[in-house]
Amino acid sequence: xxxxxxxxxxxxxxxxxxxxxxxxxxxxxxxxxxxxxxxxxxxxxxxxxxxxxxxxxxxxxxxxxxxxxxxxxxxxxxxxxxxxxxxxxxxxxxxxxxxxxxxxxxxxxxxxxxxxxxxxxxxxxxxxxxxxxxxxxxxxxxxxxxxxxxxxxxxxxxxxxxxxxxxxxxxxxxxxxxxxxxxxxxxxxxxxxxxxxxxxxxxxxxxxxxxxxxxxxxxxxxxxxxxxxxxxxxxxxxxxxxxxxxxxxxxxxxxxxxxxxxxxxxxxxxxxxxxxxxxxxxxxxxxxxxxxxxxxxxxxxxxxxxxxxxxxxxxxxxxxxxxxxxxxxxxxxxxxxxxxxxxxxxxxxxxxxxxxxxxxxxxxxxxxxxxxxxxxxxxxxxxxxxxxxxxxxxxxxxxxxxxxxxxxxxxx
Numbered sequence: 001x002x003x004x005x006x007x008x009x010x011x012x013x014x015x016x017x018x019x020x021x022x023x024x025x026x027x028x029x030x031x032x033x034x035x036x037x038x039x040x041x042x043x044x045x046x047x048x049x050x051x052x053x054x055x056x057x058x059x060x061x062x063x064x065x066x067x068x069x070x071x072x073x074x075x076x077x078x079x080x081x082x083x084x085x086x087x088x089x090x091x092x093x094x095x096x097x098x099x100x101x102x103x104x105x106x107x108x109x110x111x112x113x114x115x116x117x118x119x120x121x122x123x124x125x126x127x128x129x130x131x132x133x134x135x136x137x138x139x140x141x142x143x144x145x146x147x148x149x150x151x152x153x154x155x156x157x158x159x160x161x162x163x164x165x166x167x168x169x170x171x172x173x174x175x176x177x178x179x180x181x182x183x184x185x186x187x188x189x190x191x192x193x194x195x196x197x198x199x200x201x202x203x204x205x206x207x208x209x210x211x212x213x214x215x216x217x218x219x220x221x222x223x224x225x226x227x228x229x230x231x232x233x234x235x236x237x238x239x240x241x242x243x244x245x246x247x248x249x250x251x252x253x254x255x256x257x258x259x260x261x262x263x264x265x266x267x268x269x270x271x272x273x274x275x276x277x278x279x280x281x282x283x284x285x286x287x288x289x290x291x292x293x294x295x296x297x298x299x300x301x302x303x304x305x306x307x308x309x310x311x312x313x314x315x316x317x318x319x320x321x322x323x324x325x326x327x328x329x330x331x332x333x334x335x336x337x338x339x340x341x342x343x344x345x346x347x348x349x350x351x352x353x354x355x356x357x358x359x360x361x362x363x364x365x366x367x368x369x370x371x372x373x374x375x376x377x378x379x380x381x382x383x384x385x386x387x388x389x390x391x392x393x394x395x396x397x398x399x400x401x402x403x404x405x406x407x408x409x410x411x412x
Contacts, residue, residue, distance in 0.1 A: 169203045170394070174387050176200035177219075181381050184226070188331070188377065194226040197383070215390055218383045225378055232375055238325050240368060245321045247361055248314050252352045313350055317343055324368075333374035340369035 180196035183189045201219045204212055320343040327336035344365040351358045 169207055170387070170391050173200040173203040174391060176203070177381065177383050177387055181384060184377060184381070188375070190226055190229045190231065190377075194223060197223050197226065197381075200383070212390065215383070215386050218386050222378075222381045222383050229377065230372070230375060232373065234328055234373075237328055237368070237371060237373070240364070241321050241325050241328070244361065244364060244368075245318050247357070248317050248321075251314075251347070251358055251361060252355050253310060254350060254352045313346065317346055320346075328373050331374045333372065336371075336373050337369055340365050344369065 176196045177200050180193040180200070183196065184193040197219060201216060201223065204216055204219065320339045324336050324339040324343075327333075327339065344362055347358065347362050347365065351361075353359070353362075
C-alpha cells in the first residue's frame with residue numbers, strides 16, 4: 001500500500017470529498033465542527049506558544065476551488081464523451097444493419113439471376129443438341145440419297161458409253177450452239193455465230209436420227225435469221241473516219257464574208273437650167289469619186305478566225321469525229337449521226353467552200369452520216385432450248401431405264 005505522501009494525486013480528491021461533505025452537513029454539525037475547530041485552534045495556539053514560532057502558511061482555498069472546477073469539467077467531459085460515443089455506436093450499428101440488409105437483398109437477387117441463367121443455358125444447350133441431331137439426321141439422309149443418285153448416274157453413263165457412242169455428238173452440237181449465242185449477244189459477231197451454227201447442224205446430221213428432224217428445222221431457221229442480219233463493215237467505216245481526222249489540219253479557212261454592195265446608178269447632169277443646184281452636186285460628187293470611194297453594205301459580216309480560234313476549231317472537229325468512231329463500236333446511231341452532222345456544219349461555216357479538199361471533206365461527211373451503225377439482233381436462238389431438251393430427255397430415259405434395271409437386280 002502507498003501512503004498519501006507517496007500519492008500526491010489523491011490529495012485533491014480527498015480535499016474535494018471533504019468539501020462536499022462539509023457542504024452537505026447540517027447546521028448542528030457545522031456548529032460542532034466550529035467548536036472542534038476552535039478547540040483545535042486553542043490547542044494549536046497553546047502548542048504553538050510552547051514551541052518556537054514559525055511563519056504562518058496561507059490556507060489552500062485556491063487549490064480547493066481549482067480541484068472542484070477540474071472535477072466538474074472532467075465529469076462534463078466524461079458525460080459528453082459517453083453521449084458522443086453512444087451516438088456513434090448507435091449510428092454505426094444502424095448503418096451496419098442497413099448494409100447487411102442490402103447485402104442480403106443483393107445476394108438473393110444474384111442467386112435468382114444465377115438460377116435463371118443456368119436454366120436458360122440448359123434450355124439453349126438442349127435446343128442446340130436437338131437441332132444438331134436433326135440436321136445430322138437430315139444430312140445423312142441427303143448424303144445417302146446423293147450417293148445412290150451418283151451410283152445410278154455412273155451406271156447410266158457407262159451404259160450410254162457402251163450402247164450409243166454417237167450421242168456425244170449432241171453434246172458437241174450443244175457446245176457449238178451455246179458458243180454461237182455468246183458470239184452473237186456479247187460480241188455481235190454474226191459471221192462467227194453463223195459458222196458455229198452450221199457446224200452444229202453438221203454434227204446433228206451425222207447422227208442420222210429421224211427423231212431429231214424438228215431440231216434441225218429450228219437450226220435452219222436460226223441460220224436463216226443470222227444470214228439475214230445486215231453486215232456492218234465497222235473497220236472500213238472507222239478507217240474512213242480516221243482519214244477525215246487526218247485531213248482536218250490541211251483544210252483552208254474561209255476569208256471574211258462581206259454582204260453584197262447595192263448597185264448604184266450614175267446620175268447625169270440635166271440640161272434644165274432650173275436644176276442647177278442638183279447638177280452642181282452631181283458634178284462635185286463625180287469629181288470626189290476620183291479621189292475617195294465610199295460604199296455602204298447592209299448585212300452580217302463573218303469575220304476571220306484568230307489563230308487560237310482556228311486551233312480550237314480543228315481540235316473540236318477532230319473530237320466530233322472521234323466520238324463518231326466510238327459510237328460505231330458501241331452501235332449508238334443517234335450519237336454517230338449527231339456528231340457527223342455537227343462536224344459538217346462547222347466545216348461549211350468556217351472553211352473555204354471553194355477549195356476542192358473542203359468540198360470532198362463535206363461530201364464524205366454527208367455520206368458517212370447516212371450510214372447505219374446500229375443493227376437489230378435476235379433476242380435468242382431457238383435451237384438452244386430444243387437441243388437442251390433433247391439431251392435432257394435422252395439422259396433421263398437412260399437413267400430411268402438403268403434405275404429400273406438396278407432395282408430389278410436388287411429385288412432378285
